[in-house]
Amino acid sequence: MATVLVIEDEKTLRDNLVRILNAQGHDVITAADGDQGIRHARERRPDLVICDILMPQVDGYGVLAELRARPETAAVPFIFVTASADEADLARGLQSGANGYVTKPFTIAELLAAVRRWLPAGQDG
Amino acid sequence: MPAVSHLEPDFLAAALNVARIGICFVDDQGLFIEVNPAFCELTGFAREELIGRAWTIAAPPEAAANAERFLRAVLSDSARVPGQWKIRRKNGGMVEALVSFRPLTRGDGRRCAVLTFADLTARIAEHTERIRRHRDVLLGLAALDKSDLRAALGQILAADAATLGIERVSYWSLEDSATAIRCEALYILSRGGTDDGFAGTRLHAADYPTYFSALLGDRPIAADDAQRDPATREFASGYLRPLGITSMLDVPVWFQGKVVGVICHEHIGPPREWSGEDIAFASSAASMISLAHEQARWEDAMKALTRSEEKYRQVVENANEAIAVVQDGRIRYANLQCTRLSGFTLEELYARPFLDFVHGEDAPMVMGNYLKRLRGEDADASYEFRIIDKAGLTHWVHINAVAMEWESRPATLNFLTDVTERHELQENLRRSLAEREVILKTAPVGISFASNRRHRWVNDAFAAMLGYDKSELVGQSSRMHFDDQESWETFGAEAYPVLTAGGTYVAERLMKRKDGSRFWCQVSGNAVDPGDLARGSIWINVDVTERRRAEQEILRTLEKEKELNELKSRFVAMTSHEFRTPLATILSSAELLEQYGPRLPAGEQQALHQSIRAGVERMTRMLENVLIIGRSEAQMLEFQPVPTDLAGFCGRLAEEMKLAAGRGHSLDYSFEGARRTVSVDEKLLRHVLVNLISNAFKYSPPDGTVRFRVSLADAEAAFEVADRGIGIPPEDQPRLFETFHRARNVGNISGTGLGLAIVKKSLELHGGTIRFDSAPGRGTQFRVTIPLGD
Numbered sequence: 007m008a009t010v011l012v013i014e015d016e017k018t019l020r021d022n023l024v025r026i027l028n029a030q031g032h033d034v035i036t037a038a039d040g041d042q043g044i045r046h047a048r049e050r051r052p053d054l055v056i057c058d059i060l061m062p063q064v065d066g067y068g069v070l071a072e073l074r075a076r077p078e079t080a081a082v083p084f085i086f087v088t089a090s091a092d093e094a095d096l097a098r099g100l101q102s103g104a105n106g107y108v109t110k111p112f113t114i115a116e117l118l119a120a121v122r123r124w125l126p127a128g129q130d131g
Numbered sequence: 132m133p134a135v136s137h138l139e140p141d142f143l144a145a146a147l148n149v150a151r152i153g154i155c156f157v158d159d160q161g162l163f164i165e166v167n168p169a170f171c172e173l174t175g176f177a178r179e180e181l182i183g184r185a186w187t188i189a190a191p192p193e194a195a196a197n198a199e200r201f202l203r204a205v206l207s208d209s210a211r212v213p214g215q216w217k218i219r220r221k222n223g224g225m226v227e228a229l230v231s232f233r234p235l236t237r238g239d240g241r242r243c244a245v246l247t248f249a250d251l252t253a254r255i256a257e258h259t260e261r262i263r264r265h266r267d268v269l270l271g272l273a274a275l276d277k278s279d280l281r282a283a284l285g286q287i288l289a290a291d292a293a294t295l296g297i298e299r300v301s302y303w304s305l306e307d308s309a310t311a312i313r314c315e316a317l318y319i320l321s322r323g324g325t326d327d328g329f330a331g332t333r334l335h336a337a338d339y340p341t342y343f344s345a346l347l348g349d350r351p352i353a354a355d356d357a358q359r360d361p362a363t364r365e366f367a368s369g370y371l372r373p374l375g376i377t378s379m380l381d382v383p384v385w386f387q388g389k390v391v392g393v394i395c396h397e398h399i400g401p402p403r404e405w406s407g408e409d410i411a412f413a414s415s416a417a418s419m420i421s422l423a424h425e426q427a428r429w430e431d432a433m434k435a436l437t438r439s440e441e442k443y444r445q446v447v448e449n450a451n452e453a454i455a456v457v458q459d460g461r462i463r464y465a466n467l468q469c470t471r472l473s474g475f476t477l478e479e480l481y482a483r484p485f486l487d488f489v490h491g492e493d494a495p496m497v498m499g500n501y502l503k504r505l506r507g508e509d510a511d512a513s514y515e516f517r518i519i520d521k522a523g524l525t526h527w528v529h530i531n532a533v534a535m536e537w538e539s540r541p542a543t544l545n546f547l548t549d550v551t552e553r554h555e556l557q558e559n560l561r562r563s564l565a566e567r568e569v570i571l572k573t574a575p576v577g578i579s580f581a582s583n584r585r586h587r588w589v590n591d592a593f594a595a596m597l598g599y600d601k602s603e604l605v606g607q608s609s610r611m612h613f614d615d616q617e618s619w620e621t622f623g624a625e626a627y628p629v630l631t632a633g634g635t636y637v638a639e640r641l642m643k644r645k646d647g648s649r650f651w652c653q654v655s656g657n658a659v660d661p662g663d664l665a666r667g668s669i670w671i672n673v674d675v676t677e678r679r680r681a682e683q684e685i686l687r688t689l690e691k692e693k694e695l696n697e698l699k700s701r702f703v704a705m706t707s708h709e710f711r712t713p714l715a716t717i718l719s720s721a722e723l724l725e726q727y728g729p730r731l732p733a734g735e736q737q738a739l740h741q742s743i744r745a746g747v748e749r750m751t752r753m754l755e756n757v758l759i760i761g762r763s764e765a766q767m768l769e770f771q772p773v774p775t776d777l778a779g780f781c782g783r784l785a786e787e788m789k790l791a792a793g794r795g796h797s798l799d800y801s802f803e804g805a806r807r808t809v810s811v812d813e814k815l816l817r818h819v820l821v822n823l824i825s826n827a828f829k830y831s832p833p834d835g836t837v838r839f840r841v842s843l844a845d846a847e848a849a850f851e852v853a854d855r856g857i858g859i860p861p862e863d864q865p866r867l868f869e870t871f872h873r874a875r876n877v878g879n880i881s882g883t884g885l886g887l888a889i890v891k892k893s894l895e896l897h898g899g900t901i902r903f904d905s906a907p908g909r910g911t912q913f914r915v916t917i918p919l920g921d
Contacts, residue, residue: 016712018742022719025735029727060708062880089711090704110715114722 008125009033011052013043013069014087015061019110023056023087026114027121040064044072047079054125056108056117059088059099067102074103083124087112153228153248157186159241161202173228173250175221186246191219205232205244218248227251258408265412268294269419277423278430281316284423285325288318291394291416295409296320299376299397301329302420305390309347310336312393339365346393351414352381353405357397371397378403380410382417386424394420453528453549456535457501458542460484472528472549474521490517490525504534505541515550527554577652577674582667584609584623596652596674598645612642614649626656630668633661639675650676698871698884705871705883709753712881713746720746756885759818760870763892770896772810777848778802780813781820781841788824788839795834798824804843809919811848815893816917822886823852823913829880830856830911847919853912859905867903876907890915 010032014020017038024034035050037043039061047055047069055073059066066086073079085106086099099107106120147154153170155163163181171178174189181188190198194217216230228248235243268290277283284302292300298320303312317329336343345352345362354360357379358367370376380396394417396409447454453472456464465480473480473488480488489497493516503510515529531546571578577593579586586604594601597612613619622640629636635657642652653673660666720739728736762768785800792798820839827837831854840851859867863874868891871884894901897917905911 016716018745019712019716019719021738022716022723022742025723025727025731025739026719029723060881062878065878087715089708089715110711111718112715114719114726117719 007031007033008053009035009050010121011035011037011043011046011050011055011057013037013040013055013057013061013066015039015058023117026117030118030121032121040066040069043069047073047082048076051078052082054121055082055084056087056121057084059086059090059095067098070102070104085120085124087117153250154245155181155186155248156235156243156245157202158243159206161185161187161199164243170248173220173226173248174218175224180221189218191217191225202244205246206234206242208234215251216248227255261408265294265408265415269412269415272416272419273422275419275423277419277426280423280427283427284316284420285318287416287419287423288316288325288394291396291413292318292320295380295396295412297380297396298399299374299395301395301397302384302392303334303395304392305346306333309343309390312346315392341365346381346383347390351383351410352379353410354379355404356402375399377401378405380405380413382410382413384417384420384424386421391424392420451548453547455480455485455545455547456537456542457485457545458537458540460486460501463537463542469547472520472526472547473518479521488518490519493517500532501543504532504543507534515554525551527551577672579604579609579670579672580667581609581670582665587667593672596644596650596672597642603645614641614643627664630656630658631661631664633658642672650674651679701871701873701884705881706753708881709883710750713749717743717746753883756883756889759889760885760892763889764870768815768892768896770812770815772812774808775811775813775816776806777809777811777841777843778806780811780816781839781850784817784820784824785839788821788828791825792828792837796828796831797834797836798839799836800839800841802841802843804841807843809843809848811917811919812893812897815896818893819890819915820850820852822890823850823915826886827852827854827856827911829882830854830858830877832856845919848917850915850917851912852915853910855910858907858909858911859903860907864903864905868901 010027012020012023012027012034014023014036015038020036020038024036027034035046035052037046041064043055043057044064046052055069057066057069064072066088070084070086073082073084083105084103085108086104087108087110088095088099089110096107096109105124108117108120147165147167150167150169153167153173155166155170158164163184163186166178166181168178171181174181176188186202187195187198214230216228218226218228220226228250230246230248232244232246235245237243272287272290275283275286288300288302292298299317300320301317302315304315305312311333314330314332317326318324319326342352342362342365352360352362354363355378357363357376358371360379363371363379363381366376366379371379374397376397376399378398380398382394382396383390384392384394394413396413448466450466450468453468454464454466455462455469461483462469462480462485465477469480470477475488486494486498496514497516500510500514510532512533513529513531515527517525518528520526527550528547529550532543535542535544571590572592574590574592577596578590579593580588585606585608587606589601589604591601594604597604610616610619613622622638625638626636635655637653637655639651639653641649642654643649651674653675654670656668656670658664658666658668720742723731724736724739731739759768781802782800785798789798824837824839828835831837835855838851838853840853842849842851857876859874860876863872863876866872867874868887870888872888873882873884890901894915894917898920899915899917901913901915903911903913
């Protein structure tokens, strides 16, 4: 069992992410924007962060940079979920220190494969 | 008279008898008392025929009264002077005699007179002979060929010496300044020739002032006693005495009104008393020398004339110009060059009317000029025409013609030069100049020739591009095309060093037209002579307004293309993002229903189905938006107004938007005006309002309020949508309604860039307007009006 932070401004998609992760037995914390996401990450110390890139205010890159900058959140596995299929964006995401990258639209299997890969052993569902 | 009384009376009688002169005694009654044989011989009368007769018998009848008066004067002792008396001989002849007389008193106290008559006939004859001889000599000298002055001088001096019997006769020329005389020739009678050694001797006026002044006094100097005569005694010691000269007769020689020399007669031997004849002869000899001068001069002139005539003939014959004399329409004289020019022989030239040689087209003009010239009217003295040579070729000739007399009748003297080559060159030059002139005049570029920064020549195009008349530009400073003195000076300071270096100065600059408007002009200048700018410079001016416009057009097009490319990639990115997000929802919802559907609570299942539907609707809207833009750009968007209750329509729309608003956004809606039905295209109006309101939400902070006001007036409906969002940067405002254009400050806020473009297109169909007022960070207010046609 693990605690997963989902940062996604699109409510319906956020809800679906919660449903998918809950179904795997994970605790899910949600945030509708970057700031909220950073706050939850610090306070709740999730085991994994799933974050959208394009968001109002602080975007996904901002969130990642912020988490990596703090010792308590620096090591948290971080997966981008993005609508951009651009290879340049993919490269940028990975260079910025993200652990995984899932492009929209994604199948449940794809998402869970990424989650399983980056969750500490024994914590995946 | 010595007393004779102591002689025997017979002695006296014997003396009377032998005397060779006629002696007669006449009493106080004028009667002969006694005559001697010589008197009888002189008169031709016998002694008996005379004694007791009146003495007037021996006088000419017309002189009888004179004879009586004369006798009375003699008797009264009042007649003194012996004189020449004409005696009438018995046979009626006359004898010239020299008469002497003396009154006597007889023993009875009565007066009488003795008269002697010396016969002058012989002396007169001798005198006459001498005169004749003088005359013959002079005639001889007159007939003498005096063309050779020196030869003539020798002959004149020889004849003079021989005639007058003078040892030394010389001719001296007076030097021009009259300060000296120079011996030209000296004839020595005893030697029978000239003393050439003496010629060249000079006597100076300074040494013989008296002689020179006498000489210039223009009268002959006749010095019987030369060594004492005031005029000649200056020569006595140094000249006369050594040479034994006793008498001198010097006569000036005149020529052309002045004394040019002197003929000198120097007599050696007993002093000689110069007679009138001597002087007259010497004067004649002097005249002969004058004549010799005259003839020699004439001779020289004639020789010179002959020489110069020959010279002119040579000149004319060999002149490089063709020279022809035309009279009566024919060539009367032609030089060699005429034959070379025409190819005709002289005979051929002389044989035909001169007009035959002239080109047919020029013949009337040439003939006209010829006739005018002959009549003494004004005619072109110098012109050009064509001739046809023997080979039939045309030559251009230049003619200089003057009227003249040829063998005492009117003619023309013509100088002709073949100018064919020059003419062809000129023609070529003229043609090429004309071509160039045309090129320069009609060139579409403005051309100006300037010196000292002033226009000296401009072509039409130059004047036209500046809006001036050419005459307004020539002489003017180029300053007039510049905005101010400084820019003009700067231009000069940049351009002229390039010109001086022999380069072409090229620049693009704004030029001012006459009307003050400006245009871009490419100006290029070259110095005519880089070493001497004063010779001017040529400036080519090209109006590059069009080119620059085209360039800018191209730049704009390129910019637009670049923008389009950006838009395209933005569209791709937009569609990618905007479609992938609902697709992600749809896909995940569908999978959740698939995998967990039956186990999910009914509410959850419904929410998942709903999210699929919402995602599809969202995608459909976006597709619609893209289609609307596509249709509108293809002019295929339809405008279908229908009667609409505007308040009801707007109220429903406001509710709809309120429901769709997320993140705590609220909509403050109000409607003003009477509720009525107006004619609008609901679909289009919906596009307008939905886009404006959803944009307002999208760019507002969370919890922000959007104001939506509708006011319905008689003629129009106004819609106002205002937010306090991020605002629109001024740089983006002008392009706000362009397709896919999104303001630079949108950040990660998703959007298609289609909304406002659709608003604009929709309003255009409605004939409506849209304005906005926006400041970054403070918000934006859009105001839309739609006219309400009846």
